[in-house]
Amino acid sequence: MEDSNTLIIIISVAAAAVIGIGIFFLLRFLRGTIKVQLPVTAFSPGDEVKGSFELHVKKPIQSKRLLVSLIGTQHTRTTRDGKTESHTREVFRKEEVIEQGRDYRSGFRQTYNFTLAIPKGSDKEQILQGVANTLLTVANIASRSRTDIRWKLEARLQAKGIDVVGSRKVRVND
Secondary structure (H helix, E strand, O other): OHHHHHHHHHHHHHHHHHHHHHHHHHHHHHHEEEEEEOOOOEEOOOOEEEEEEEEEEOOOEEEEEEEEEEEEEEEEEEEEOOEEEEEEEEEEEEEEEEEEOOEEOOOOEEEEEEEEEOOOOOHHHHHHHHHHHHHHHHHHHHHOEEEEEEEEEEEEEEEOOOOEEEEEEEEEOO
């Protein structure tokens, strides 16, 4: 009897979480949308990401700021004794403020252009990174783990309440 009650509680909590997440994204969509356009999505270190995004405000919004960010996130997946663990951490963020806080009226629509630089390491950093990558590869073989960095470009209208966000994945070649 206790097992069925526990199962019902777990299912109820999971369903409530899914519904809550759905409501959050619905509310975000009802406030407005941001569509990011990138003519190219693959880059090398030191390249510039050039693109644009369209902000469409559906309801009046009092914003804190409008910004575009290049974000690098390290994802590590490790398998030991048949169990898999995943860890994620942000390793790079470059932000450019497009506009400071202002009030946007309902129906506002505008396209903004941006340019952000992909990070480029110095020769010393690249050598140290090569040594670290070799050690990481040896550790990965021993522990059966895999690490990669995933990149995205994000445009965000920071606002009171729920932010309006749009993003696109980009690839940065090693």
